[in-house]
Amino acid sequence: MHGAMQRGGVSFWYQELGGLPKPRPALDRSVSADICIIGAGYTGLWAAYYLKKADPSLNIVIVEEHFAGFGASGRNGGWLSGNFAWEHEKYLSSGTAEQVKAMVEAFHGTVDEVIAAAEMEGINADIHRTQELAIATNAYQFQCLAPELKRLHHWGDHRSRLESEAQLRARIAIPSAKGALVTSGVARVQPAKLVRGLADAVARLGVTIYEATRAHEISKGQVITHKGRVACAVVLKATEGYSAQLPGYERDWLPLNSAQIVTEPLPLELWRDIGWSGAELIGDMAHAYCYCQRTADGRIAVGGRGLPYLLNSKIQPDGRPTAGTISQLRGILARLFPAATHVPLAHAWQGVLGVPRDWCATVGLDPETKIGWAGGYVGVGLTSANLAGRTLRDLVLSEPTALTELPWVNRAVRAWEREPLRWMAVRGLYAMLKAADRAEANGKAHAPHLARLGAWIKSQ
Known part of the structure; x- marks a missing residue:
């Protein structure tokens, strides 16, 4: 297009x-x-x-x-x-540590299950087995890599390993990259x-x-x-x-907005500059994280939260992200892939995902x-x-x-607060997380305190 x-x-x-x-x-x-x-x-x-x-x-x-x-x-x-994207410890209220580890393993196996079902049903969804790279783009994020790997290993996730700055630069050109957490056994799809x-x-x-x-x-x-x-x-x-x-x-699950942009196809010379030949799934270690993929036809898709939540769980039916959200995503594209900064955008959209009170x-x-x-x-x-x-x-x-x-089965979760409290909480949370990311990127000493405050708001 x-x-x-x-x-x-x-x-x-x-x-x-x-x-x-x-x-x-x-x-x-x-x-x-x-x-x-x-x-x-x-x-x-x-x-x-x-x-x-x-x-x-x-x-x-x-x-x-x-x-x-x-x-x-x-x-x-x-x-x-x-991926097991939630706090493992929260599931201990409805299961044992071994059951939580079994749940982690069940999620890992789901990748092969989806691919096998797609093959059986003749579904061509541009599925490409690859790796996920959670990239540290500043010193604070880099310090989080080893503890995060240790946490994953503790809960039975042995798909991940650390990759140095030099190893990462050999496969993809992200100027600010300090290293990455590399996860195998994942795949890119056209959803x-x-x-x-x-x-x-x-x-x-x-x-x-x-x-x-x-x-x-x-x-x-x-x-x-x-x-x-x-x-x-x-x-x-x-x-x-x-x-x-x-x-x-x-009040069961609030609708959280997530938006994306996608570029026009990149010229081959730009791909030679960027690398990314393995179509890895690219994210970062930021608190308000992003997610990127190299599409089958050679575009870059970049996603993030943007304007996260609307009062009274309102959902925008037309799926139009705000100009500010598009600008934020353009900023992520320019920061991670500066060679693609001036590649025209082809499309921008958003949708909602469900968030329980305990996430x-x-x-x-x-x-x-x-x-x-x-x-x-x-x-x-x-x-x-x-x-x-x-x-x-x-x-x-x-x-x-x-x-x-598995411990997520029939697990009771309390309802979200009434408005405007949940609007204030979610908007405040993401403002805090983005502030922590800005402080970390600028090397500010108070960055860890902001991150901990954001985590505390989320856990209440």
Whole structure:
């Protein structure tokens, strides 16, 4: 895509596919099903996929307000990482240390699981096995590398190692880089291709996906939409960042904005200057971190939080990032890849991800109401949703397995504060984290104190 930068509507990933997909029919009457899933993103689609594979006789319907893959599933950074992105210690309230380590291992294995499923279903999603580089771009970040590696090893994550400044510069030219935490066993994907391929695979299995159908009430045994009622034995809420729009769930997970920009394709001479020939997933050790990928057609995509949260959990329907957010992301591009500073931008967009009050993901099924849920992934949904889908399968089928014993299952999390307290808390948190990053970049002595204060705000 060449010419003026596009902003909003859908992600670049969909623009690459030719724009919005042709919609499936909406629900036009009341129906019955064994299982009704709300939301046709990765979580809902993976749950349907594994349930139907396990028991083809199940009558499963999915109701989706927009189209399959409209939300974060088609807007994310394309990191198939298998990372455990939450505080391990918080899961000790619902499991043992060995169970937390088992959960870490389960997430690692999810990368291979997603790739195997994509291959089985013939989904071409530009999947490229690679490594993740968490780059230290200043002295403070560099000091965090060894303790972070030690922490990961303590919890059973042995995929990572340290890389020196010289080793890093041999593979990618980031001028401010001091070293990196390198994680193997990850992959880059084109997220819209993956979610659309998964939706087609689910439909081929016999699952009915009703698009343009908004659920506005759920209760035991039913889902009420604006176009009809679905009577069902099990309801699975797979709305993730959009959960706050469901009555009764407004304070469960707040919708956090994450935005991205993508450049036009870089000339070969610029790629020779930058390196990055292994298509590694690139992030940094900042508190308000960024995430980048080299796309299959030779662009650079850069993502970050931008304007993180809107009052009353408001979601911008058009997905348009603010000019300030785009400017921040341009700044990250220029800082990490100065050779690409003047490459025109092709597209900018944003989406929302779900954040629980303790910033830790959960999956579960209420044995009384038979209402299940999964989400609160805090930005690592591409792999988390797959593991959640397999776990929901086992919970729905009442099959105790190693997955149902993991400590994120049926874990209770308290609700977010009422407004304007949660708006003040989230905006204050990100202001503090960005202030800590600026102080660290400038070598200020008070930088660690700012970082600790930001972490304290987050933990309250």
